[in-house]
Amino acid sequence: MSLKTAAKTLLAAVVISGALFSGVASARNEQVYTVRLAAPVAEATRVIADNALWNCQGDTCVARPNHGVSVRSCRQFVREAGAPVSAYGAEGRQLSADEISRCNAALDSQTLQAAN
Template structure:
């Protein structure tokens, strides 16, 4: 019988256990560039944990719509100047709606 650790190790690569930023297979799903640096290292928006450093926040995939995630992140860490989901950057109009 396998131990709990063996099962977890089989599911998660060991190299990701200490990673400072959440990453999907090809990198983070959400990426936000903030208007001002944040002192907050973590923020929860759209049911997903963002890891933040200076003016960049990154997170894995969420079940919520990207605009909703962006708006919730703005409430947590402040205005964004850029936001993308799965590599698709928000337009200027979407950024304005996010920051509203």
């Protein structure tokens, strides 16, 4: 195999790998997560929590995070937003009422720490 042929083969492999990787990465970011706030915000607000940018309007916040639906990620949102939520998740996976309660407990513990 000549050096020119080897270089072309390597270049083709790099291009194909890049295309495959970018397809996987972009597919992962396409799921929209929704948070339903316990009380609506007065004006459009942005919250950065768990490496995701949430856009909030009324009682709804939406984002395209790179993590799964979990109590941990919900707690991060509640801490940064400073407000309890009534729902958290994505299509096909919403936190249960018990998980939402555990999520909102992060706000209670944060309030207690601030008072001390």
